[in-house]
Amino acid sequence: MSARRTAIAVGLGACALGIGAPAAQAQQDDAAVPEPALTAVVPAANPDFAERGGQPGGARYDGRLSLRDVFSVDSQTDNDIHILFADADFRGLDMARVADAKLNVRLESRFLLDFTQDEGLANTSLFTDEAGARQRNERRFGETQTVADVRSAFAELEGLGRFDLSAGRIWFFESGGAWVDGLAATFHFADQWGATLFGGLQPDPYSYGLTAARQTAGTFVAFEDRTASWSLGYTLDLLDGGIDRHFVSSRGHWAVPWTAVRGFFLSYYLTADLQTEASPQLTTAFANSSLWVNDTLNFGLNVARFSNIQYVRSHAETGGNFAEPNQRSLLGLDTNLGTYDQVRFSTAERFGGVYLYQQIDLRRRDTIAPGDATYYSVGVRDSDLLETGVFWHARLTVRNNFQSDSSELFVEVARQFGSTFELDGSVAFLTGRSQVAPQTQDVLVYDLRGVYNFSPALYFALDYELSQETNVVQEELETSGDLLVHTVFTRLTWRL
Numbered sequence: 465m466s467a468r469r470t471a472i473a474v475g476l477g478a479c480a481l482g483i484g485a486p487a488a489q490a491q492q493d494d495a496a497v498p499e500p501a502l503t504a505v506v507p508a509a510n511p512d513f514a515e516r517g518g519q520p521g522g523a524r525y526d527g528r529l530s531l532r533d534v535f536s537v538d539s540q541t542d543n544d545i546h547i548l549f550a551d552a553d554f555r556g557l558d559m560a561r562v563a564d565a566k567l568n569v570r571l572e573s574r575f576l577l578d579f580t581q582d583e584g585l586a587n588t589s590l591f592t593d594e595a596g597a598r599q600r601n602e603r604r605f606g607e608t609q610t611v612a613d614v615r616s617a618f619a620e621l622e623g624l625g626r627f628d629l630s631a632g633r634i635w636f637f638e639s640g641g642a643w644v645d646g647l648a649a650t651f652h653f654a655d656q657w658g659a660t661l662f663g664g665l666q667p668d669p670y671s672y673g674l675t676a677a678r679q680t681a682g683t684f685v686a687f688e689d690r691t692a693s694w695s696l697g698y699t700l701d702l703l704d705g706g707i708d709r710h711f712v713s714s715r716g717h718w719a720v721p722w723t724a725v726r727g728f729f730l731s732y733y734l735t736a737d738l739q740t741e742a743s744p745q746l747t748t749a750f751a752n753s754s755l756w757v758n759d760t761l762n763f764g765l766n767v768a769r770f771s772n773i774q775y776v777r778s779h780a781e782t783g784g785n786f787a788e789p790n791q792r793s794l795l796g797l798d799t800n801l802g803t804y805d806q807v808r809f810s811t812a813e814r815f816g817g818v819y820l821y822q823q824i825d826l827r828r829r830d831t832i833a834p835g836d837a838t839y840y841s842v843g844v845r846d847s848d849l850l851e852t853g854v855f856w857h858a859r860l861t862v863r864n865n866f867q868s869d870s871s872e873l874f875v876e877v878a879r880q881f882g883s884t885f886e887l888d889g890s891v892a893f894l895t896g897r898s899q900v901a902p903q904t905q906d907v908l909v910y911d912l913r914g915v916y917n918f919s920p921a922l923y924f925a926l927d928y929e930l931s932q933e934t935n936v937v938q939e940e941l942e943t944s945g946d947l948l949v950h951t952v953f954t955r956l957t958w959r960l
Contacts, residue, residue, distance in 0.1 A: 527554035536951040639697030640713025727756040760814040802831035870896030927953035
């Protein structure tokens with residue numbers, strides 16, 4: 465469906481007012497309340513995975529190859545946007561045998577190419593005389609980084625006695641997102657328990673390149689069965705031979721055996737930096753609970769805290785964390801090392817095929833312009849309107865934000881035609897005003913998307929989006945006035 469892209473476009477349009485939440489929160493705001501998950505198990509990565517590729521006990525594989533293109537123009541500037549993404553993801557199990565061990569491989573990669581970023585300084589996020597004294601339009605993309613993004617690429621020997629050995633570029637979600645170009649060894653000292661030791665070079669976090677200047681090492685223990693998973697780890701990051709960051713991390717998920725209810729799930733995640741003066745310093749922490757009273761009624765509670773990672777050596781020359789290039793005109797050279805707290809309560813109820821949900825967020829930040837915020841959303845969706853096969857979804861969101869107020873109405877309708885074609889359209893209307901400056905704007909976003917399945921393995925998606933900003937009042941008169949943004953998304957994906 466097009467809800468995610470619509471939310472992104474509305475966020476771009478609202479950027480001039482500061483309506484949007486931080487990036488770490490945007491994904492949560494964008495996600496609708498899920499349908500009931502009535503099985504109390506740790507979910508598999510792909511339920512069809514075991515059926516792919518050959519006879520039982522043979523090689524199994526999963527993955528995709530995808531090309532995505534974004535082309536966007538607006539009515540105020542000549543800064544057209546044209547970005548191409550190429551994704552290649554592959555996972556193979558038992559691809560070969562080495563002694564008694566299985567050979568597994570994993571690849572997650574992306575190549576990003578921006579066709580328009582080199583068309584002069586007028587297309588960057590910098591305000592300079594060389595750019596013709598052009599005021600940067602905050603409602604458009606800043607300078608885009610062209611990069612070959614290889615997130616994971618490694619081979620694993622599974623089952624060398626009680627050991628598993630891996631080599632390559634590995635990302636460990638069990639250890640707070642530790643990332644290594646090197647080696648890892650896992651010792652299974654019980655059926656559900658294992659301990660992993662890893663070390664090597666650390667990929668450059670900005671270019672994703674291989675670099676000898678950064679090193680990393682760490683260890684973690686992990687537990688997993690059908691109803692629970694848990695891990696605890698420690699990671700040390702070095703830069704030019706000195707400590708840059710070291711931290712502890714832990715995560716857990718538990719399907720609580722409670723016979724009085726249909727399902728009760730608890731989860732948490734945290735990382736804490738150890739090199740700070742006030743050690744340990746939490747950089748990420750959240751806890752989540754989801755209670756299914758019966759097959760249709762759900763209550764959820766989420767508590768979270770976020771703060772900036774506090775490096776030692778990476779930013780020694782600047783004396784602090786350094787803002788990204790397209791944020792410096794707003795944030796300056798140093799970002800604030802404060803905290804961002806959130807409490808979210810949600811409830812959902814299903815009546816036949818109609819699904820009602822609502823949630824309220826209470827937020828507080830101790831960063832740039834400290835303050836409080838309250839978000840409230842209520843929505844309804846139906847996967848089969850009047851037994852016509854039409855999916856529809858409507859949501860109203862009201863935000864009393866840190867330095868702005870806004871409200872958003874979103875409506876989406878979709879229908880599947882046979883097994884080959886899907887069509888959906890949506891309309892989103894957002895209105896907002898600043899609490900600290902004479903700034904207001906309305907944003908109206910229309911989206912129409914079609915998906916055609918050439919086969920079960922190959923599909924093509926075409927998406928047109930029109931974003932219209934009206935009633936714009938700003939202090940920067942150069943960028944005020946109505947704005948039309950036309951964006952075309954295309955995607956061709958082959959499922960392996």
